[in-house]
Amino acid sequence: MTSQAADGPGRGLHARLLARLGPAITAGDHPPGTVLLTDELAEQYEVSRTVVREAVRVLESMHLVESRRRVGVTVLPTEQWNVFDPQVITWRLAGADRPRQLRSLTRLRSAVEPVAARLAAELATPEECAELTEHALGLVRTSRGEQLENYLVHDVAFHRVILRASRNEMFARLGDVVAAVLTGRTEHEVMFSDPRQEAVTMHVQVAEAVREGDGAGAERIMRTITEDALAELDVLAPGPTAP
Amino acid sequence: MTSQAADGPGRGLHARLLARLGPAITAGDHPPGTVLLTDELAEQYEVSRTVVREAVRVLESMHLVESRRRVGVTVLPTEQWNVFDPQVITWRLAGADRPRQLRSLTRLRSAVEPVAARLAAELATPEECAELTEHALGLVRTSRGEQLENYLVHDVAFHRVILRASRNEMFARLGDVVAAVLTGRTEHEVMFSDPRQEAVTMHVQVAEAVREGDGAGAERIMRTITEDALAELDVLAPGPTAP
DNA sequence: TCCGCAATTAAGTATGACGATTTAATGTCC
DNA sequence: GGACATTAAATCGTCATACTTAATTGCGGA
Numbered sequence: 270m271t272s273q274a275a276d277g278p279g280r281g282l283h284a285r286l287l288a289r290l291g292p293a294i295t296a297g298d299h300p301p302g303t304v305l306l307t308d309e310l311a312e313q314y315e316v317s318r319t320v321v322r323e324a325v326r327v328l329e330s331m332h333l334v335e336s337r338r339r340v341g342v343t344v345l346p347t348e349q350w351n352v353f354d355p356q357v358i359t360w361r362l363a364g365a366d367r368p369r370q371l372r373s374l375t376r377l378r379s380a381v382e383p384v385a386a387r388l389a390a391e392l393a394t395p396e397e398c399a400e401l402t403e404h405a406l407g408l409v410r411t412s413r414g415e416q417l418e419n420y421l422v423h424d425v426a427f428h429r430v431i432l433r434a435s436r437n438e439m440f441a442r443l444g445d446v447v448a449a450v451l452t453g454r455t456e457h458e459v460m461f462s463d464p465r466q467e468a469v470t471m472h473v474q475v476a477e478a479v480r481e482g483d484g485a486g487a488e489r490i491m492r493t494i495t496e497d498a499l500a501e502l503d504v505l506a507p508g509p510t511a512p
Numbered sequence: 513m514t515s516q517a518a519d520g521p522g523r524g525l526h527a528r529l530l531a532r533l534g535p536a537i538t539a540g541d542h543p544p545g546t547v548l549l550t551d552e553l554a555e556q557y558e559v560s561r562t563v564v565r566e567a568v569r570v571l572e573s574m575h576l577v578e579s580r581r582r583v584g585v586t587v588l589p590t591e592q593w594n595v596f597d598p599q600v601i602t603w604r605l606a607g608a609d610r611p612r613q614l615r616s617l618t619r620l621r622s623a624v625e626p627v628a629a630r631l632a633a634e635l636a637t638p639e640e641c642a643e644l645t646e647h648a649l650g651l652v653r654t655s656r657g658e659q660l661e662n663y664l665v666h667d668v669a670f671h672r673v674i675l676r677a678s679r680n681e682m683f684a685r686l687g688d689v690v691a692a693v694l695t696g697r698t699e700h701e702v703m704f705s706d707p708r709q710e711a712v713t714m715h716v717q718v719a720e721a722v723r724e725g726d727g728a729g730a731e732r733i734m735r736t737i738t739e740d741a742l743a744e745l746d747v748l749a750p751g752p753t754a755p
Numbered sequence: 756t757c758c759g760c761a762a763t764t765a766a767g768t769a770t771g772a773c774g775a776t777t778t779a780a781t782g783t784c785c
Numbered sequence: 786g787g788a789c790a791t792t793a794a795a796t797c798g799t800c801a802t803a804c805t806t807a808a809t810t811g812c813g814g815a
Binding site for chain 2: 353
């Protein structure tokens with residue numbers, strides 16, 4: 270339903286080219302300042318100039334490259350990259366500076382999700398409250414044994430509902446990002462084989478708080494959850510300085 | 513230096529077409545479900561199909577439209593729009609549901625900026641602290657009389673520095689968004705002709721807190737600032753339900 | 756040395772043709 | 786008469802090519 274990792278090759282030659290060029294650039298192949306030439310790309314990837322140009326247009330809209338006459342397609346410095354673009358996020362999560370990316374995103378979660386939880390407590394519909402409870406119980410059920418797959422499903426769904434119930438379109442749009450982070454954490458990083466019971470408990474508590482309209486409570490608990498996720502990240506991949 | 517509203521027509525026919533199509537779609541002209549035809553667009557805007565196709569590719573990457581064979585270019589439902597794309601934000605801020613957009617963004621600010629302020633207090637360089645103080649003083653200087661223009665410059669710069677000093681690339685990237693919100697507020701909405709002295713004072717306090725490494729303090733004061741901005745919105749444009 | 760003009764280069768635009776794919780209409784068989 | 790297969794039409798997708806535009810380079814003259 271909610272497209273996410275379905276951003277694979279996609280249909281169309283240009284999409285497939287994009288799926289090769291984007292990761293190549295974000296991975297640090299073609300470092301910033303590199304100049305790519307349309308004709309060379311066309312030859313290299315065995316597609317027409319038209320296709321290359323369309324892919325470049327998209328990269329340009331992500332501020333990954335800049336196309337200028339008589340110069341070529343220049344890779345832009347990373348500070349200019351539109352790091353909020355889901356595609357860019359996906360590419361970077363799959364690439365080399367994955368830890369850095371994961372940290373940035375988790376920090377973003379720690380800022381947004383508590384506020385979203387508060388709003389959800391004030392605005393969630395009965396249906397959403399039910400969904401929340403359901404997924405919280407799902408977490409409880411799957412927190413023991415080797416059910417990481419199912420645990421992840423409920424975890425992602427839970428946070429999605431929170432973000433959606435906040436009735437803020439920006440927050441809701443972060444559902445895919447959160448899903449990517451949670452999925453990525455389970456996939457690549459060595460996650461605790463047994464999800465921590467404290468985390469499970471807190472999810473249940475958030476569901477309760479939302480159901481009871483306790484905004485402050487929901488926010489407080491969610492803040493703990495996300496701060497824990499941040500701390501967890503430091504344990505698993507201790508980096509030097511990365512907020 | 514920091515491109516932002518410079519996203520005007522841009523160079524190239526395709527960019528100019530984008531600057532016309534994007535706003536048209538986000539403004540609700542061509543409502544979701546509408547089918548546009550490449551050839552018609554080409555004729556209507558007096559450009560070649562090549563140009564139309566490149567513009568459509570960009571709109572497609574923003575999830576504003578979907579292009580399918582034998583169907584045409586379909587406008588997607590708003591829930592799928594990539595509302596974090598700076599271009600989309602700009603278009604929507606200029607369009608009809610501007611109040612709604614302003615509210616969403618201000619809420620986002622209220623979530624992110626306090627956390628950014630805390631991080632800034634922990635990580636800001638001496639240079640950044642100096643910049644912060646400078647702009648805070650600039651706010652004090654321009655808060656009286658008819659100097660809204662200059663006040664805005666310092667306001668935008670101040671928040672930009674906070675976001676940048678947080679050393680989080682996602683946060684830093686929101687600098688443009690904040691700039692758009694603050695600028696928009698001053699431009700269109702009837703802003704207080706005299707910026708509130710309390711706000712000015714709080715900015716000075718944030719600068720102090722950051723300088724002294726008081727993360728908790730910086731976060732607390734920034735939270736007040738952004739919550740006030742939210743309340744201000746409700747006063748100026750009282751909407752029914754919009755987080 | 757500096758200024759300006761011309762040549763060069765690569766992206767930008769336009770057009771025509773063909774292929775691929777999806778939707779719809781048609782027709783056939785049961 | 787309805788279900789399914791076949792055919793047809795419409796539109797995007799891709800390609801090749803020719804031409805245009807802009808920017809950089811470099812040459813030559815003042």
